[in-house]
Amino acid sequence: MVHLRYLGAKHRYVPHWTDGTRAQQLNAEVSADGTVATLHLPAGQATVSAQEILASDHYGALLTRLAANPETQRLTLGQSHDGRVIEAVRFGRADAPGLVILLGRQHPPEVTGAVAMDAFLVALAKRMNGNPALARRFQVLAVPFLNPDGVARGHWRANHGGRDLNRDWGDFSQPETRAVADWIAGLPASVRPVAMVDFHSTRRNLFYVQGESETDEAQERFLQAWLGGQEQAIPGYPFTIERRNANPNSGTSKNWFHAQYAIPAYTYEVADTTDRAATASAADVLAGRFLDALNEVAP
Numbered sequence: 269m270v271h272l273r274y275l276g277a278k279h280r281y282v283p284h285w286t287d288g289t290r291a292q293q294l295n296a297e298v299s300a301d302g303t304v305a306t307l308h309l310p311a312g313q314a315t316v317s318a319q320e321i322l323a324s325d326h327y328g329a330l331l332t333r334l335a336a337n338p339e340t341q342r343l344t345l346g347q348s349h350d351g352r353v354i355e356a357v358r359f360g361r362a363d364a365p366g367l368v369i370l371l372g373r374q375h376p377p378e379v380t381g382a383v384a385m386d387a388f389l390v391a392l393a394k395r396m397n398g399n400p401a402l403a404r405r406f407q408v409l410a411v412p413f414l415n416p417d418g419v420a421r422g423h424w425r426a427n428h429g430g431r432d433l434n435r436d437w438g439d440f441s442q443p444e445t446r447a448v449a450d451w452i453a454g455l456p457a458s459v460r461p462v463a464m465v466d467f468h469s470t471r472r473n474l475f476y477v478q479g480e481s482e483t484d485e486a487q488e489r490f491l492q493a494w495l496g497g498q499e500q501a502i503p504g505y506p507f508t509i510e511r512r513n514a515n516p517n518s519g520t521s522k523n524w525f526h527a528q529y530a531i532p533a534y535t536y537e538v539a540d541t542t543d544r545a546a547t548a549s550a551a552d553v554l555a556g557r558f559l560d561a562l563n564e565v566a567p
Protein backbone atom coordinates (compact mmCIF):
# COMPACT_ATOMS: atom_id res chain seq x y z
CA MET A 269 0.00 0.00 0.00
CA VAL A 270 1.32 3.46 -0.90
CA HIS A 271 0.05 6.78 0.44
CA LEU A 272 0.62 9.80 -1.76
CA ARG A 273 0.50 13.09 0.13
CA TYR A 274 0.27 16.07 -2.18
CA LEU A 275 1.92 19.27 -1.02
CA GLY A 276 0.16 22.26 -2.54
CA ALA A 277 -1.68 20.09 -5.06
CA LYS A 278 -4.52 17.59 -5.30
CA HIS A 279 -4.83 14.10 -6.71
CA ARG A 280 -5.38 14.46 -10.44
CA TYR A 281 -4.48 11.35 -12.44
CA VAL A 282 -5.57 7.73 -12.44
CA PRO A 283 -2.42 5.72 -11.68
CA HIS A 284 -1.44 2.87 -14.00
CA TRP A 285 0.59 -0.24 -13.22
CA THR A 286 2.81 -1.12 -16.19
CA ASP A 287 4.75 -4.36 -15.98
CA GLY A 288 6.30 -4.20 -19.43
CA THR A 289 3.58 -6.08 -21.23
CA ARG A 290 0.43 -4.27 -20.20
CA ALA A 291 -0.86 -1.26 -18.32
CA GLN A 292 -3.52 -1.79 -15.72
CA GLN A 293 -5.53 0.97 -14.09
CA LEU A 294 -5.17 1.09 -10.29
CA ASN A 295 -7.93 2.23 -8.01
CA ALA A 296 -6.91 5.02 -5.66
CA GLU A 297 -8.78 5.89 -2.47
CA VAL A 298 -8.69 9.66 -2.35
CA SER A 299 -9.33 11.71 0.79
CA ALA A 300 -12.27 14.10 0.73
CA ASP A 301 -10.01 17.13 0.30
CA GLY A 302 -8.04 15.46 -2.49
CA THR A 303 -4.67 15.80 -0.81
CA VAL A 304 -4.04 12.13 0.05
CA ALA A 305 -4.40 9.13 -2.26
CA THR A 306 -3.94 5.52 -1.18
CA LEU A 307 -2.92 2.94 -3.76
CA HIS A 308 -3.10 -0.82 -3.30
CA LEU A 309 -0.37 -2.28 -5.47
CA PRO A 310 -0.42 -5.80 -6.90
CA ALA A 311 2.58 -8.08 -6.24
CA GLY A 312 5.40 -7.98 -8.76
CA GLN A 313 7.73 -5.52 -10.44
CA ALA A 314 6.29 -2.67 -12.43
CA THR A 315 6.29 1.04 -13.03
CA VAL A 316 3.44 3.07 -11.58
CA SER A 317 2.74 6.18 -13.60
CA ALA A 318 -0.12 8.57 -14.15
CA GLN A 319 0.06 8.85 -17.89
CA GLU A 320 2.05 6.96 -20.50
CA ILE A 321 5.74 7.76 -20.12
CA LEU A 322 7.03 10.06 -22.86
CA ALA A 323 10.59 10.90 -21.87
CA SER A 324 13.99 11.55 -23.45
CA ASP A 325 14.04 8.40 -25.61
CA HIS A 326 10.66 9.36 -27.06
CA TYR A 327 11.84 12.89 -27.91
CA GLY A 328 15.17 11.68 -29.25
CA ALA A 329 13.30 9.43 -31.68
CA LEU A 330 10.81 12.16 -32.60
CA LEU A 331 13.52 14.71 -33.38
CA THR A 332 15.53 12.14 -35.35
CA ARG A 333 12.45 11.29 -37.39
CA LEU A 334 11.60 14.94 -38.06
CA ALA A 335 15.20 15.90 -38.87
CA ALA A 336 15.53 13.02 -41.33
CA ASN A 337 14.05 15.45 -43.85
CA PRO A 338 16.92 17.63 -45.12
CA GLU A 339 14.69 20.72 -44.98
CA THR A 340 14.30 20.30 -41.22
CA GLN A 341 17.15 21.35 -38.99
CA ARG A 342 17.85 19.86 -35.55
CA LEU A 343 19.23 22.42 -33.09
CA THR A 344 20.65 22.37 -29.58
CA LEU A 345 19.54 25.49 -27.72
CA GLY A 346 21.16 24.88 -24.34
CA GLN A 347 21.32 22.60 -21.35
CA SER A 348 19.11 21.94 -18.36
CA HIS A 349 20.29 22.13 -14.73
CA ASP A 350 21.19 18.43 -14.90
CA GLY A 351 23.05 18.91 -18.18
CA ARG A 352 20.39 17.43 -20.45
CA VAL A 353 20.29 19.07 -23.87
CA ILE A 354 17.42 21.39 -24.73
CA GLU A 355 16.79 20.44 -28.33
CA ALA A 356 14.64 21.92 -31.04
CA VAL A 357 13.77 21.46 -34.67
CA ARG A 358 13.30 24.20 -37.22
CA PHE A 359 11.01 23.90 -40.23
CA GLY A 360 11.32 26.52 -42.95
CA ARG A 361 14.32 28.56 -43.94
CA ALA A 362 16.60 30.19 -41.38
CA ASP A 363 16.14 33.56 -43.14
CA ALA A 364 12.34 33.34 -43.30
CA PRO A 365 11.06 36.52 -41.63
CA GLY A 366 8.06 35.12 -39.72
CA LEU A 367 9.01 32.99 -36.73
CA VAL A 368 6.53 30.65 -35.05
CA ILE A 369 7.55 29.32 -31.63
CA LEU A 370 6.09 26.05 -30.33
CA LEU A 371 6.81 24.85 -26.79
CA GLY A 372 6.05 21.61 -24.98
CA ARG A 373 6.46 19.76 -21.68
CA GLN A 374 7.14 22.71 -19.45
CA HIS A 375 4.96 20.75 -17.02
CA PRO A 376 6.21 17.18 -16.73
CA PRO A 377 3.01 15.14 -16.29
CA GLU A 378 1.07 16.88 -19.07
CA VAL A 379 1.38 14.09 -21.56
CA THR A 380 -1.84 14.65 -23.51
CA GLY A 381 -0.54 18.07 -24.58
CA ALA A 382 2.56 16.25 -25.76
CA VAL A 383 0.48 13.83 -27.82
CA ALA A 384 -1.10 16.84 -29.53
CA MET A 385 2.26 18.54 -30.06
CA ASP A 386 3.83 15.43 -31.62
CA ALA A 387 1.04 15.22 -34.19
CA PHE A 388 1.06 18.98 -34.73
CA LEU A 389 4.79 18.90 -35.52
CA VAL A 390 4.52 15.96 -37.89
CA ALA A 391 1.68 17.72 -39.71
CA LEU A 392 3.55 21.03 -39.94
CA ALA A 393 6.68 19.29 -41.23
CA LYS A 394 4.66 17.48 -43.87
CA ARG A 395 3.12 20.73 -45.10
CA MET A 396 6.19 22.97 -44.88
CA ASN A 397 8.81 20.65 -46.32
CA GLY A 398 8.41 20.72 -50.06
CA ASN A 399 6.53 24.03 -49.98
CA PRO A 400 9.26 26.58 -50.77
CA ALA A 401 6.85 29.53 -50.86
CA LEU A 402 5.76 28.82 -47.28
CA ALA A 403 9.28 27.99 -46.09
CA ARG A 404 10.52 31.33 -47.46
CA ARG A 405 7.97 33.29 -45.44
CA PHE A 406 7.82 31.29 -42.21
CA GLN A 407 10.10 29.29 -39.99
CA VAL A 408 8.94 27.24 -37.02
CA LEU A 409 11.10 26.69 -33.96
CA ALA A 410 9.68 23.74 -32.03
CA VAL A 411 10.99 22.89 -28.55
CA PRO A 412 8.88 19.89 -27.57
CA PHE A 413 10.72 18.82 -24.40
CA LEU A 414 11.57 21.95 -22.45
CA ASN A 415 11.72 20.41 -18.98
CA PRO A 416 13.69 17.17 -19.40
CA ASP A 417 14.91 17.17 -15.78
CA GLY A 418 11.39 17.51 -14.43
CA VAL A 419 10.25 14.59 -16.57
CA ALA A 420 13.24 12.40 -15.64
CA ARG A 421 12.77 13.18 -11.96
CA GLY A 422 9.00 12.77 -11.97
CA HIS A 423 8.27 16.36 -10.97
CA TRP A 424 4.75 17.71 -10.86
CA ARG A 425 5.46 21.24 -12.14
CA ALA A 426 9.04 22.39 -11.57
CA ASN A 427 12.39 21.95 -13.25
CA HIS A 428 15.44 20.87 -11.23
CA GLY A 429 15.90 24.49 -10.18
CA GLY A 430 12.65 24.20 -8.23
CA ARG A 431 10.90 26.67 -10.54
CA ASP A 432 7.68 26.29 -12.48
CA LEU A 433 9.15 27.11 -15.90
CA ASN A 434 5.84 28.53 -17.03
CA ARG A 435 6.21 31.24 -14.42
CA ASP A 436 9.76 32.14 -15.49
CA TRP A 437 9.16 33.89 -18.84
CA GLY A 438 10.48 37.40 -18.40
CA ASP A 439 12.66 36.54 -15.40
CA PHE A 440 14.60 33.90 -17.34
CA SER A 441 16.17 32.70 -14.11
CA GLN A 442 16.33 29.12 -15.43
CA PRO A 443 18.59 27.65 -18.12
CA GLU A 444 15.66 26.04 -19.96
CA THR A 445 13.64 29.23 -20.53
CA ARG A 446 16.83 31.22 -21.10
CA ALA A 447 17.91 28.80 -23.85
CA VAL A 448 14.81 29.69 -25.87
CA ALA A 449 14.97 33.43 -25.16
CA ASP A 450 18.68 33.59 -26.02
CA TRP A 451 18.13 31.79 -29.30
CA ILE A 452 15.41 34.26 -30.28
CA ALA A 453 17.54 37.21 -29.15
CA GLY A 454 20.36 36.00 -31.40
CA LEU A 455 18.26 36.08 -34.55
CA PRO A 456 18.89 38.70 -37.23
CA ALA A 457 16.61 41.73 -37.00
CA SER A 458 14.85 40.62 -40.18
CA VAL A 459 13.35 37.63 -38.32
CA ARG A 460 10.46 38.44 -35.97
CA PRO A 461 8.12 36.21 -33.94
CA VAL A 462 4.62 36.08 -35.45
CA ALA A 463 2.90 33.49 -33.23
CA MET A 464 3.54 31.24 -30.22
CA VAL A 465 1.75 28.11 -29.07
CA ASP A 466 2.56 26.31 -25.80
CA PHE A 467 1.17 22.77 -25.31
CA HIS A 468 -0.21 21.69 -21.91
CA SER A 469 -2.85 19.46 -20.31
CA THR A 470 -5.73 20.21 -17.97
CA ARG A 471 -9.20 18.90 -17.22
CA ARG A 472 -10.85 19.98 -20.49
CA ASN A 473 -9.78 20.61 -24.08
CA LEU A 474 -9.38 24.36 -24.43
CA PHE A 475 -7.29 27.17 -25.80
CA TYR A 476 -6.27 30.07 -23.62
CA VAL A 477 -6.04 33.10 -25.91
CA GLN A 478 -5.73 36.84 -25.41
CA GLY A 479 -8.57 38.70 -23.79
CA GLU A 480 -10.75 41.22 -25.64
CA SER A 481 -8.73 44.17 -24.41
CA GLU A 482 -5.39 42.66 -25.45
CA THR A 483 -6.18 41.64 -28.98
CA ASP A 484 -6.11 43.76 -32.11
CA GLU A 485 -7.84 43.30 -35.42
CA ALA A 486 -5.10 41.23 -37.03
CA GLN A 487 -4.81 38.98 -33.99
CA GLU A 488 -8.56 38.51 -33.91
CA ARG A 489 -8.54 37.56 -37.59
CA PHE A 490 -5.77 35.05 -36.89
CA LEU A 491 -7.74 33.53 -34.02
CA GLN A 492 -10.87 33.19 -36.16
CA ALA A 493 -8.93 31.79 -39.11
CA TRP A 494 -7.25 29.18 -36.94
CA LEU A 495 -9.82 28.12 -34.35
CA GLY A 496 -13.06 29.91 -35.16
CA GLY A 497 -15.98 27.54 -35.75
CA GLN A 498 -13.90 24.47 -34.91
CA GLU A 499 -15.04 24.08 -31.30
CA GLN A 500 -17.51 21.29 -32.13
CA ALA A 501 -16.35 20.48 -35.64
CA ILE A 502 -13.57 17.96 -35.07
CA PRO A 503 -14.73 14.40 -34.32
CA GLY A 504 -13.87 13.33 -30.77
CA TYR A 505 -12.26 16.67 -29.96
CA PRO A 506 -14.67 19.33 -28.72
CA PHE A 507 -12.91 22.34 -27.22
CA THR A 508 -13.54 25.84 -25.95
CA ILE A 509 -11.73 29.12 -26.55
CA GLU A 510 -11.04 30.93 -23.27
CA ARG A 511 -10.18 34.60 -23.49
CA ARG A 512 -8.00 35.80 -20.65
CA ASN A 513 -6.94 39.36 -20.00
CA ALA A 514 -3.67 38.59 -18.39
CA ASN A 515 -0.98 40.18 -16.33
CA PRO A 516 2.10 40.43 -18.58
CA ASN A 517 4.27 39.83 -15.51
CA SER A 518 2.69 36.47 -14.68
CA GLY A 519 5.69 34.64 -16.14
CA THR A 520 3.71 32.42 -18.49
CA SER A 521 5.01 31.94 -22.01
CA LYS A 522 1.62 32.99 -23.36
CA ASN A 523 1.60 36.35 -21.64
CA TRP A 524 5.29 37.05 -22.14
CA PHE A 525 5.32 36.39 -25.88
CA HIS A 526 2.17 38.41 -26.33
CA ALA A 527 3.47 41.35 -24.30
CA GLN A 528 6.95 41.23 -25.80
CA TYR A 529 6.09 40.86 -29.47
CA ALA A 530 2.38 41.83 -29.71
CA ILE A 531 1.62 38.49 -31.40
CA PRO A 532 -1.04 35.84 -30.94
CA ALA A 533 0.27 33.62 -28.11
CA TYR A 534 -1.89 30.72 -27.01
CA THR A 535 -1.90 27.83 -24.58
CA TYR A 536 -3.10 24.61 -26.24
CA GLU A 537 -4.61 22.58 -23.39
CA VAL A 538 -5.67 18.97 -23.89
CA ALA A 539 -7.81 17.21 -21.29
CA ASP A 540 -5.98 14.55 -19.26
CA THR A 541 -8.42 11.90 -20.43
CA THR A 542 -9.04 12.79 -24.09
CA ASP A 543 -8.66 9.82 -26.41
CA ARG A 544 -5.12 9.89 -27.77
CA ALA A 545 -6.04 9.08 -31.36
CA ALA A 546 -8.67 11.85 -31.38
CA THR A 547 -6.12 14.23 -29.86
CA ALA A 548 -3.63 13.42 -32.61
CA SER A 549 -6.11 13.68 -35.47
CA ALA A 550 -7.42 17.00 -34.12
CA ALA A 551 -3.85 18.30 -33.93
CA ASP A 552 -3.33 17.29 -37.55
CA VAL A 553 -6.42 19.26 -38.62
CA LEU A 554 -5.46 22.24 -36.46
CA ALA A 555 -1.88 22.28 -37.79
CA GLY A 556 -3.21 22.63 -41.33
CA ARG A 557 -5.55 25.44 -40.30
CA PHE A 558 -2.72 27.09 -38.36
CA LEU A 559 -0.59 27.38 -41.49
CA ASP A 560 -3.59 28.61 -43.48
CA ALA A 561 -4.21 31.25 -40.81
CA LEU A 562 -0.58 32.35 -40.94
CA ASN A 563 -0.71 32.57 -44.70
CA GLU A 564 -3.85 34.67 -44.67
CA VAL A 565 -3.20 36.97 -41.75
CA ALA A 566 0.48 37.24 -40.86
CA PRO A 567 2.50 40.04 -42.49
Ligand SMILES: [Zn+2]
Binds near residue numbers: 375378469
Ligand atom coordinates in the same frame (compact mmCIF):
# COMPACT_ATOMS: atom_id res chain seq x y z
ZN1 LIG B 1 0.64 23.04 -17.79
